[in-house]
Amino acid sequence: MGADLYRAKLTRDGVLRLITCGSVDDGKSTLIGRLLHDSQAIMDDTLTTLIDDSRKHGTTGAEVDYALLLDGLEAEREQGITIDVAWRFFATPRRRFIIADTPGHEQYTRNMATGASTADLAIILVDASKGLLTQTRRHSFIASLMGIGHIVLAVNKMDLVDFDEARFRAIVADYTAIADRLGFAGFTAIPMAARSGLNLCARAAEMPWFEGPTLIEHLEAVQLDAGSDARPLRFPVQWVNRPDASFRGYAGTIVAGQVQPGDAVITARSGKATHVTRIVTVDGDLAVAGTETAVTLVLADEIDISRGDMLVSPENRPHVAQQFAADLLWLDEDALKPGRSYLLKSGPLTTPASVTLLKHRIDINSLDERPARTLAMNEIGLVNLETTAPLLFDPYTECRDTGGFILIDRYTNNTVGAGMIRHALRRASNIHLQPMTVTQAQRSALKGHQPAVIWFTGLSGSGKSTIANLVEAQLAALACHTYSLDGDNVRHGLNRDLGFTDADRVENIRRIGEIAKLMADAGLIVTCSFISPFRSEREMARQLVGAERFVEVFVDTPIEICQARDPKGLYAKAASGELTNFTGIDSPYEAPQHPQLHIITATMTEADAAQAIIDWLRAHDIIG
Template sequence: MAHQDALISEDILAYLKTQEEKSLLRFITCGSVDDGKSTLIGRLLWDSKLIFEDQLAALSNDSKKVGTQGGNIDYALLLDGLQAEREQGITIDVAYRFFSTDKRKFIVADTPGHEQYTRNMATGASTADLAIILADARKGVLTQTRRHSFIVSLQGIKNVVLAVNKMDLVDYAEDRFEEIKAEYAEFAEKLGLENITYVPISALEGDNIIEKSANMDWYQGPTLMNHLETVDNTSYLHESPFRMHVQWVNRPNLDFRGFSGSISAGIVKPGDEIRVAPSGKTSTVKTISTFDGDLPSAEAGQAVTITLDDEIDISRGDLLATPDHPPAVANQFAAHLIWMTEDEMLPGRRYLIKMGGNTINAQVSELKHKINVNNLEHLAGKTLELNEVGYVTISLDKELPFDPFEENRHTGNFILIDRFTNATIGAGMIKHPLRRATNIHWQALDVDKESRSEAKNQNPAVLWFTGLSGSGKSTIANIVEKKLHSMGKHTYTLDGDNVRHGLNKDLGFTDADRVENIRRIAETSKLFVDAGLIVLTSFISPFISERRMARQSVAENEFLEIFVDTPLELCEKRDPKGLYKKARAGEITNFTGIDSDYETPQTAEVILKTADLSAEEAADQVIEYLKNNDYI
């Protein structure tokens, strides 16, 4: 390595000790394309003499082959490691680098500038203590400068540096720097960004990176490295109320029961009273244990095991907190949400949410508005597309503890996860809890589902017919109901077309409206089942997620998915309403099977191959299943 501390050769243990005791700063570089983010980090590593000898040789060779500096050293290649990045001269993925100086350790994330990679930038910002936002001195504050600044503000990053780069290309002009500074300050004020440091630099030439620039003697502020080494990034965490998510209940033997996790805010000492959320139970800290022994106190950033004086019920996912400043506990909250996948966000669809150590079911109840990240304007919308930001309400299956994100970014954030692919699809920042009306509660009724079912001499159930338009769902469901009626059974049919004349007449056929359509039908079906009826539903219901949601709304044995499996060609040939013909002609959009997907059932109880069955035969097959499984 080009740089070595003398302690490495003289006293390796002392060297390791000094490294361990250094504070750590995580920061990101962000901004528009070609503002010089990768070059800046490469220059920091180069001028700090923190590059291995083999890296120097490889960098020299790569600069001649794929560099953008005419054969001279291209510092950006230290970060742009993907072949596509080198070919295009851009950053695509987030590149992380660790380095240290005599004063501090650093982890830097180089994030992409292109709009389509905004989700990658948001990922890099999620753990950062400081953001360096670059602006090209020739171009000033651009759309992506504003976009990334907005995400930085959403992510709760307290310290921001606006690095006006490429000052060498504007002859190191002070008035140009002041012009960009004023423009950015006006926008930053709208975002609530306060701790902003403005530094004029040339990443390529090294001006104001490590050493003060002789070319800009008019600048009296710190160099970039000096600011990174001295900025305070932890005091607000130590001053905040104590918080620690329980990651593990540590029970190695009968004599020890501790609660392990990383302290996200505040300070704790033996003898301190703590409160457990969501239960609200309280106790006193007995010991603070680590691998190296017990501690007299612990603070934000430390991983510890806490034991208590009392044997109270605490589980993974619970939040230990100070009693006089407890977290919120609720099953609904408002939040800003960054959408991070190609599939649009659909209100009403069920997702998984991960908050702290908890992973439970959740749904976006409502999209209040989308946010134009360029001018912060609120926009109406029903869904969120990739990289869009919205203000939403989230509903959870149970109450969880949390803080508003602006108070504690560690206990106020969450991610949304796709229930089928387990992919992270959204990142959120909690604004405030929402409370249900306290005067609403479940009313106890003397006549319940069991007594209603017994009086009708049947087991209530939902017969959920699904399939393409023209598959014969409504026809078969109608025949099944007639057969059940002739047997003296109590039934009701909810048909896709019929409910759109009343209950769902306000809904169209977008994916978002289809999700809401099925949500309402599932809730209505649940009420019919509670009344002891056999309810038949006939809906295309194209999405697996919504059919699963409908299944989970009733008891496990009360939902039968009946897949009317009819090939698209046969459905088009039948085309009783002429809808396929109109869809092919472009007169109808979002038509299932043509320009909107149908997700084939994977676990249907009954599959009706109507290419080989008449409607009567298909209905008999359903009746036979009901008899064989004691529904009738």
């Protein structure tokens, strides 16, 4: 097919975004490659290259290996698997298509979720000789979470089961139970042999018992919901465009609805009202702009709008909340830790956030809800989250762009989770801060010193508690008002319900951080002696207390010395297997990178260490 004809086809309306997914070796890449070939969407030079590549990398003998059209990475060709998401564009006389080939391997589930996040339809491939697998169920559940309404069950490799109708019907019956439970708006099953092109673009004489459509017939005919242009306006502000004093515009991409000059708009966060005077683009002003259009809006009034705000329809505003419930797909090898501070990114807004409650996880084989304390990689659960800054959002089922978010690890910068918001949590909307007459400054003045939280961190047996005790004794001798929080002591009371899993350690430090914050507000100097092995939780405590009051003291003692001391016999128990999740043995310790005080016990006595801390407090005007 000529390039001019191909480009002409791409100018027609009716774009269908779809993905292929399923388990490894179900034939996803082969299906798309064959579909592109049979619909005449492969340029002649590309076909020539494909034939050459089939001789070098192909797995189909002398035949053309259509999977190589999609498996573009060298690693994919060597291993015969899909790793990344491969996007292809093609068209028929009736419709345009954007198709994504997503990985089947469980370790690349994040890539499958990426492809699903913008798709209207999912082709779930099943190997007829194997039937439904765990990854089939996982991808179907993710497709449901991501708002995909239409499913094609492509029962592939029917040639391996001699085109047996009974086998096809059995697989369809098994999958129908899943589809009904997940509530897909449309579900169609098609038997096929993708490698030979059977039932893709042409009917298969080998399966005369199947009277349904071919794959391309179904894709051309499937009816989608009303487009995003029909929804209320959602315009997240990416950038305030102010090249000079004569121009102020707000740049971004319309994610839902449409806008034209004269339309009334409001800022979702503040509720300030104005109207649009111009729609500016690099190619000139527009009379109207719809979904997915990148524009700069000029407003009639100068109102306070910044990156992360949203311009919306006055009649239909998004939710503004800091607490909400969401479905969460966990993507990181390091399991979710409720209470840990992550970064939540939704559109242009990035804000610290934490999971306050994990309600349940999904058993991917039965799709039942199971109690859980954490989520492992590729697990899915329902969670409550709390953000530092108010979030502007719609339920994900109403708008993907404003209802979806990702979680980012604050230290590695890895994307660790993908979330779909269900609803705001309204139960705390009647809770407000009560103003108090006596301030923290007055309390400090009465005590004669500044408040501080001295946070001692280090391995068990490093000497944290001993040094903290000496510091408190010296502070008391100086008439300072103090209190000591010690790891073992608080576990006899406040935190006795917590164990030593990673999730429990996070919650242990979160609670201590809240207590230390209150004590510092009372004007006290608080010593906190906790292993606190994770940097994220120490940073969370710092944020709770306030960086100006938080003093991190790293009591640096080699583990060999700690094991030799072993004052509580804990290392011996850990070595024998009697204790699990013990820091330094089978649970990691993340040393501070920039502590205020680094106490190296190999070169410093405990008394010298305590004096160094007192000297630091004096030098920083915390004590006189």
